[in-house]
Amino acid sequence: MSNDNLVEIRDLSFAYGNRPILKGINLTAPRGKVIAIMGGSGSGKTTLLRLIGGQLRPDAGTVRVDGQQVDQLNTRELYALRRKMGMLFQFGALFTDLSVFDNVAFQMREHTDLPEALIHDLVLMKLQAVGLRGASQLMPAELSGGMARRVALARAVALDPMLIMYDEPFTGLDPISLGVIGNLIRRMTDTLGLTSIIVTHDIQESLKIVDYVYFVSNGVIEAEGTPAEILASPAPFVHQFIHGEEDGPVPFHYPAADYARDLGLDRRT
Amino acid sequence: MQRSILDLWVGLFVAAGLAALAMLAFKVGNIGTVNMSDTYSVIAQFDNIGGLKVRAPVKSSGVVVGRVSQISFDDKTYEATVTLGIDKRYTFPKDTIAAILTAGLLGEQYVGLDAGGSDKKLVNGDKIQITQSAIVLESLISQFLFNKAADGSAKSAPPSAPVAP
Amino acid sequence: MMGGLARFFAAIGHPVIDSIERLGFASRFFGLILLRSGTSFLRFGLVIREIFSAGVLSMLIIIVSGLFVGMVLGLQGYRTLQTYGSADSLGVLVALSLVRELGPVVAALLFAGRAGTAMTTEVGLMKATEQLSALSMMAVDPMARIIAPRFWGAVIAMPLLAAIFSAVGVFGGYLVGVVLLGVDDGTFWSQMQAAVDFREDILNGVIKSLVFGCVISAIALFEGYDAPPTAEGVSRATTRTVVTSSLAILALDFVLTAFMFKGV
Incomplete structure (x- = not known):
């Protein structure tokens, strides 16, 4: 395992039924880096994460995590691999019937035989790292969106995984929470020696913290590079995306018949 | 907590x-x-069992002492063979009489045991010799009517004959 | 014209194929529950939690309904039996109708409404908020950790609830028949005991409610698991749980009754 790339995706294709989502994706995530997968809504970014986590199987191509080909693993091996992964879901996906403390402790109780006293200390350390040690006895319903995501982050790193995947971590957060989460992702990655993959469409926040960016559109990688390269990229798609332009390679109009004909103007002449 | x-x-x-x-x-x-796991079987043959059913109670002096465990038809004697499961706690003399009785006028039918005087006791597999069949209401009524008609013709129609059934 | 015909068949065929597909998925789901039940028995605490939410929380409605059903049986039965001069058999009527039919069936219908819907909503919301996905990404099998314990909790709770329903119902019949209408106390019980058989009536009632428990919880969990992850999807799934399991209970009751009491 002298491989420096924790995640390696080669020629990956995937379709839901006969609707192709991904068409020949190549992507690598080097160890210790934060990479971002960007693209518009519905461009297949989340599907990509599910493929890495082995929740979906590719139609063609390979997904390798830590040298293991994910789609070739049986259930037991897959679960063993997933213990080394953490995932932060879009809205946290905290267990609503468990307190914050129990949420973070969940994996330790499920997967380890650690004594309760040790689990107690570990959980408080994880919560301290995200600044929510004081909230340990609250229920998820009592948390704000940003707090819920920080708890989910603490839960995702509970067993010290080597890879964390973030599904839209910035959606629906106020600017302060946004900055907090962004900095936490960067800090966690650096201090714990993790590798992070962020799926997002929040360009400003993510360009501040990531090492490498992939742009996905229509199932293919349109552009890739470091934040500096991306900002300077001449590709029209990237330009439109970064500057939030209304029209461009991603059209403003949904495909439609000729406007004049729809209004019946041609028949009036 | x-x-x-x-x-x-x-x-x-x-x-x-x-x-x-x-x-x-x-x-x-x-x-x-019904907790009678310990029972012994006794066979009794009847001309007519009426509406007797399997699991009907077997009573002696009104006390339930067992259950009917099996009912079959014997095509040699053309009689009904009824197997009685009787609680091991109770023993009966060999010359016990088994009768099919009815609880109340229209109630369920059961087997009544009337103990005899013999010194020998019934054991598993024995057969009760003296039995009394079920009283079938229809034949009882027709018998009664027949007797009444016979009475009437014999006494050449007296003006008022109080007939005690 | 060909187009119209093809559309007609497509219109009929699509829902049929869809429901057959759903049935297939449901059967696979049920098999998977049984297959992944190991955890439930190794960690029985998980099941105990579900017995609490399915059983203990349904107890009040079961007791109250059982009491009233028994009292109505006592009242109606007394009036009807009175006309034939056999009010002494009131105990038999109340006990047999409760133990054989009303206990298992009405308790199951109430259970579907109280606990079945709760299970569907809970599982549906867990799916909608990605909690099930999160579990499986944490290398915890949602089938083993979430679904199977709920199934077994309901299967264990159902016969106990039905027994409570019948017992309370008999007591209700006793209240009305003996205390209120003056049927003889001794006759009430002794006639009942002479007519109600443990294996034939009570045990068969328990078996019925076990079957109902399996069916209700399997339907409820499947509907929750299969629900589209939206508020509308979950609420529709909840409705379907009540409708499907009620129909299944009544239909199965007929089949089971035909099997069990065919000799009577």
Whole structure:
């Protein structure tokens, strides 16, 4: 395992039924880096994460995590691999019937035989790292969106995984929470020696913290590079995306018949 | 803390459920009276068993001493063969009489045992020699009517004959 | 014209194929529950939690309904039996109707409404908020950790609830018949005991409610698991749980009764 790339995706294709989502994706995530997968809504970014986590199987191509080909693993091996992964879901996906403390402790109780006293200390350390040690006895319903995501982050790193995947971590957060989460992702990655993959469409926040960016559109990688390269990229798609332009390679109009004909103007002449 | 309260409630619930089941079994059902795993079988043959059913009670002096365990037809004697399962706690003389009786006028039918005077006791597989068949209401009525008609013709129609059935 | 015909068949065929597909998925789901039940028995605490939410929380409605059903049986039965001069058999009527039919069936219908819907909503919301996905990404099998314990909790709770319903119902019949209308106390019980058989009546009632428990919880969990992850999807799934399991209970009751009491 002298491989420096924790995640390696080669020629990956995937379709839901006969609707192709991904068409020949190549992507690598080097160890210790934060990479971002960007693209518009519905461009297949989340599907990509599910493929890495082995929740979906590719139609063609390979997904390798830590040298293991994910789609070739049986259930037991897959679960063993997933213990080394953490995932932060879009809205946290905290267990609503468990307190914050129990949420973070969940994996330790499920997967380890650690004594309760040790689990107690570990959980408080994880919560301290995200600044929510004081909230340990609250229920998820009592948390704000940003707090819920920080708890989910603490839960995702509970067993010290080597890879964390973030599904839209910035959606629906106020600017302060946004900055907090962004900095936490960067800090966690650096201090714990993790590798992070962020799926997002929040360009400003993510360009501040990531090492490498992939742009996905229509199932293919349109552009890739470091934040500096991306900002300077001449590709029209990237330009439109970064500057939030209304029209461009991603059209403003949904495909439609000729406007004049729809209004019946041609028949009036 | 929360765990133990939960356990307490579930424990209460299960106890209540089992108590309800026990109440159904002993108070509502007949498991207490039917607990006759130790029985011995005695055979009795009847001309007519009427509406007797398997599991009907076998009573002696009004006390349930067993159950009808099997009913079959013997095509050699053309009689009904009834197997009685009798509680091992009770013994009966060899010359006991078995009769098919009815509880009340229209009630269920049961087998009544009338103990005889013999010193020998009935044992497993024995056959009760003296039996009395079920009284079938229809034949009883027709017999009664027939007798009455015969009476009437013999006495050449007296003006008022009080007939005691 | 060909187009119209093809559309007609497509219109009929699509829902049929869809429902057959759903049935297939449901059967696979049920098999998977049984297959992944190991955890439930190794960690029985998980099941105890579910016995609490399915059983203990349904107890109040079961007891109250059982009491009233028994009292109505006592009242109606007394009036009817009175006309034939056999009010002494009131105990038999109340006990047999409760133990054989009303206990298992009405308790199951109430259970579907109270606990079945709760299970569907809970599982549906867990799916909608990605909690099930999160579990499986944490290398915890949602089938083993979430679904199977709920199934077994309901299967264990159902016969106990039905027994409680019948027992309370008999008591209700006793209240009305003996205390209120003056049927003889001794006759009430002794006639009942002479007529109600433990294996034939009570045990068969328990078996019925076990079957109902399996069916209700399997339907409820499947509907929750299969629900589209939206508020509308979950609420529709909840409705379907009540409708499907009620129909299944009544239909199965007929089949089971035909099997069990065919000799009577």
